[in-house]
Amino acid sequence: MLNWFHRLGSPRTFFAMTSNWHPWLLALSIGLLLAGSAWALLFVPPDYQQGNTVRIMYIHVPAAILAQSGYMMMAGAAMVFLVWRIKLADMAMTAVAPLGASITFLALVTGAIWGKPTWGTWWVWDARLTSTLVLFFLYLGVMALRSAMEGREQAGRACAILSVVGVVNLPIIKYSVDWWYTLHQPASFTLSEKPAMPMEMWLPLLVMVIGYYLFFFTVWFMRLRNEILVREQNTEWVRTWVAER
């Protein structure tokens, strides 16, 4: 087990083992997203209060979930890099940050578009919205730090420390709606409790959440493979690989 883990930790082995995964992953995730979107946009009944505005939820809720999960994954990779010095973990961290920033941006923008007709405002400085904005800046901070620092090793360590420390923000986002009075409502989508909506509205949301996760993983995975090639470009195996193309 440990041996397998170590072998996978080598960029070269990882690259070789995963060479034909992404077409399948991509097809599956895009299929799920298309099916989920069509279901949500065409077949889900409108909400009794919001009408068709409710359909924004199918884009917004999975994006917000992924924004937080993505950060957890980045911090996990950072932790592995800090403790075990596995280079692949640093590459994974580099590859995931822009992805996480994009999905957080999507969650913020769709939230604002939903907020205007529902609440009557695009933005309010309540605890949930503000902590999500902080999450967006954390992702940007990790990206900026990486490009600002000289020396790959130092930059990697600094980014890893920032990522790990930023984890403190995640429980704040999650529990903000319980700890303080906010405009944002508590969670509508949970796996642990009875859903706050009927099955016909909840199932397409589940499909979208799974689709988002899979798409996130797929793009991360493809970016990671690129990152490996860029960083190992001067090694023998990458040259051979390129020459074979």
Added chain:
Amino acid sequence: MKFGAMKVHRRKQLLLVLFLVAAVGGATAFALMALNENINLFYTPEQIAKGEAPVDRMIRAGGMVSEGSVVRDAESLKVRFVVSDMKDADVTIEYEGILPDLFREGQGIIARGQLNEEGVFVAEEVLAKHDENYMPPEVAAALEEAHRKDGS
């Protein structure tokens, strides 16, 4: 992988990082506790009734619009209603302008404005607070029907 089997420098590194996270987490928790009052977006009717909300300063008040309390002026967009915390405290709100689509009796709202000397909240902006429940219109109608039958 057992913790005891880790190399010493790795274990030290792990503990150091965990300590760092705990320290930053602790500092943030204290800061948030100190700022608790300011992080709350609005004052509840109970807080206003107890006199915790400042008078003549821009604040937000939130609560449920009481059933049958909405009085609209026939000539203008002025509207007056009562929000309560569904227990015993309530506060009267005056507003002039267009209310959000979701504004109804029984709906949670958040108003931004000032509390005057008489304890009336003069709002400049009213936002509707949405709850986490979603349902199709037929289901909502059926629920209401069932509720009415229960009541009579």
